[in-house]
Structures are given as structure tokens and as C-alpha cells.
Amino acid sequence: MDTYTHKVQYYETDKMGCVHHSNYIRWMEEARVELLDRLGIGFSMMETRGIISPVVGIQCRYLRPTHFDERVSVRVTVTEYKGVRLRIGYEMTDEVGNPVCTGSSEHCFTDATGKPIALKKQYPDIDAVLREAAAAE
């Protein structure tokens, strides 16, 4: 649905000469932040309303190395949401369209004390946005 572009930084490379694998997890977050912003339910707004959305799972497959100065496109989508868990999917490609990485992140919703929140009941507007985004896929 949405595409986020990350420019590979020098400090993201390692001695193998390409990007260290841990950084793709951070690019997923960068893309997720932008996706939720576009959906009108950005991190800052959610935190202001008292909603914390921790990452509960990460999956990542590395298909091809990426290098300093490349631009990596991250296609980011809400792949699953039924009210409790949110799953977001990521497909990363290099400048010529080669897939470099696919991944997903899973999230729950809690209040500031860590207690689970039922979005549908407490924040029906956010619940509706996520359901619609998941349905669009």
C-alpha cells in the first residue's frame, strides 16, 4: 500500500561491506511509523492518548545484501488485525526492484501500565482504521 524509502548510511554497514542485519529491523520501524502517520494513527498521537503498542514478534528473511548509499524501498502493509494483535508486513527492494528482505512485525496494545487495551471498546476510531487497512490488503 505504502512505500517508504530508506537511504543506507555508512554507520549501518559492517565489516562484511554491506548492511548489518539488525538495521533492517529499524527500517521496518521507520516504515511503520510513516504508515501509521498516513493512516492518521501515528505513534505520537497514540502515546498522547495513552496507548502503547509494543513489538511482540519480529520475523525477517534476508534475500540479498544492501550497501552504503543505496536507496531501499520498503512496501509496508497492515497484513492482519482482528482487534487484539496487529501484524504489519514489509517487502524491501533495491533500486532496480530486486527483493532484498521480507519481514513482519506483530504488535499488541497496552496502556501506560502495560495492561492490555481492547481498541474496539476504548478507541473505536483507531480500531476502525486498522480494520479497514487490513481489509484493503
Added chain:
Amino acid sequence: MDTYTHKVQYYETDKMGCVHHSNYIRWMEEARVELLDRLGIGFSMMETRGIISPVVGIQCRYLRPTHFDERVSVRVTVTEYKGVRLRIGYEMTDEVGNPVCTGSSEHCFTDATGKPIALKKQYPDIDAVLREAAAAE
């Protein structure tokens, strides 16, 4: 089999007040480095012999947040190796033994040009160590 201890650093926390999820991927690497060292097939030795072992997949489940100054124990094991792919498993616990994270990483073996290597044929000593470690689980 082996346990690695990581002390949580201030720079590993985020504005939620606990450790940012991307850092656990780095702790997996710290633990893996130490495991392979103990097995006598450390990163540096492998790279000296021309073997590169890129990460091809990562999985991680976050069970409980960890915080600045905590000591996290990472139990690290060779969970699968049949000659081509290596899978390493990680079970992280906090100081009182609560599980905080479980994960796995998958690795292949290539030469410096990125061409796959058959360890059994070209590096039978390393192949034997990995088979034995996988069997011990």
C-alpha cells in the same frame, strides 16, 4: 548449552523506558560470537579461512520488557545443522529467571565472493563441530 550475559546499556533503551526491540537481535549476535568461539570455530577464524556466514533469517518473540542496568542471560544453542543451513536458538531470561525473549537465526556459508560453500567437502573439521553441536541438543 552455553549462556552469555549481556548487561543492558542506557543507549539501548528507548522512550518507552525499556530496551528497544532491535537490540535483542544484536545480543543474539553477541551470544553467537561467543558460542562459536567456545566451539573453536569463531567468526575471526572462519573469515581468515575465507568463510563468510551471513544471516539469512531472524525470528524473535518478545515476552517481557528489559530495562537499563539489568543483566540478561542468553542461552544459545545450535538447533539445526545438516550441512547447508545453520540454525541457532536463543532463550533470554532476566535476573530472576523470567523468560524475556526467544529467538532464532539462520545462517548459510559462502566464500568471499558470495558463492555457497559446502562445509562438509571444503571444511570437514568445521562441519564436524557443527554436526556434533546440533546432535548435542
Added chain:
Amino acid sequence: MDTYTHKVQYYETDKMGCVHHSNYIRWMEEARVELLDRLGIGFSMMETRGIISPVVGIQCRYLRPTHFDERVSVRVTVTEYKGVRLRIGYEMTDEVGNPVCTGSSEHCFTDATGKPIALKKQYPDIDAVLREAAAAE
């Protein structure tokens, strides 16, 4: 001379709720990469020609905290170059123009083996670009 914009990421914050100070050093690099690109003497081109330009010194003063989702402008300039050492200056401001950080980095030039290079003699074109950039300030 040039302004680079960095959007603050969630993973750059720490438990104080604002950006961890080590990240500004990375933003300096991001801005420097873009400056050298615009000058036509980018990192990749230099490395292709066998020139390594290590950081030999860093200075940084933190004036005001920055936060997740803010856009930080980095004004980056060649502040000194007389043939051997290169000094680059950075002035960072937030979205309303408040100064948040000032810094500088110092660089030398070596070949792949770490031996110092005299740019004027071996790479007069690069030497000329840096002299001109330094004079423009």
C-alpha cells in the same frame, strides 16, 4: 552552505524520552555524506579511487534535547582545509529554528593500507574542491 534534514526515529530515543546523544554523531555523518556528494567528491567515489577518509576527531555541544518525530536541520560546512586535515562544522536546529546542537569533525586522508595521502599531489581535483569549499565559508 548546505542543509540536511534528519527525521528523528523512535529507535534513536532513550529512556530520558529524548534522543540519545550518540546519535547526533551519526547525523553529522549523514550530513557529511550528502555535503561531499553535492561537492562531487562523495564517499563511494573516494573509496573507488582508493581514498579512505577516517574521522580523527569529534566535538559536540548539546544545547537542547530533540524528540521522536521532530525534523532536525543540519547546516554543514567545510570549515577548514589546508591540504592535510579536513574540518567539517555542523549546526543543528529544530523545526522552529532553535539551535539544538553544534559540532565538528576532523578527517585525514589515507590509502587502503592506512598510509597518509597528499591530496594536492595525488588527487589535485579533490584537493581543489575542498579548498574552494573551505574558502567559501
Added chain:
Amino acid sequence: MDTYTHKVQYYETDKMGCVHHSNYIRWMEEARVELLDRLGIGFSMMETRGIISPVVGIQCRYLRPTHFDERVSVRVTVTEYKGVRLRIGYEMTDEVGNPVCTGSSEHCFTDATGKPIALKKQYPDIDAVLREAAAAE
């Protein structure tokens, strides 16, 4: 006075094959955390008492590259404290005693709202520890 040891991680290297310069700033923090702990005025205790100690300045000179798997010793000392600003110095050496980096960090003290704190008045015990540590140098 105190020596902290950091083992260089793979994820701290960059495509030059050695440690990225931004990481030394993080090792300074690691060493500082341990120093303050040994002095009995650790970060966690200070934050519990409502004292925040932001970094207001960083200086760093890089003398020699460090590499994956090396152990870097960080000699860390309170170099200046007269009641308002705290300066901490760092001298890093490699395993054979070669200097690899020297640096310093400057800190102030504020309450949770960012208002400056006079340690001498409000926290005379912490003030005394810092004065003694500075005098010992």
C-alpha cells in the same frame, strides 16, 4: 582510577573493517555508568532520586582503529567538578596498551522537568562524592 573493558562486537564495525567512530561515544557511556556505580552514585539511583544528568558536551580523538573481537580498556576518571558541571575523561587502549582513543564528556544536573539542580544544596552526599573523585585525580 577505574578501568572498564569493552569487547568489540561485529555490529560495531563498518565497511572500513574497523569500529565505526560513533560507538566510542557509547563505550564512554558504558564506562561512565560503571564508574558512577562504583562511586555509589549510579544512574538508576540518581534517577530514582529525581536527578537527571544529561550530556552537554562530547570530545573525542581517534588515535588508532579498533577491530572486531578486540578488548578495549577504558580508563575513566572524574576530571573536573566544582558543583555545577561534571567532566569525565576517558583513555582507551587496546590489548597491548596502545592508545586508541581519548575523550571527555561534560554533564549538568537537572530535575525531571529540566530545571538545573544545585547538588551541593539539594544532594550534598552526591556533591561530596564527586568532589572527592575529582580531587583524587
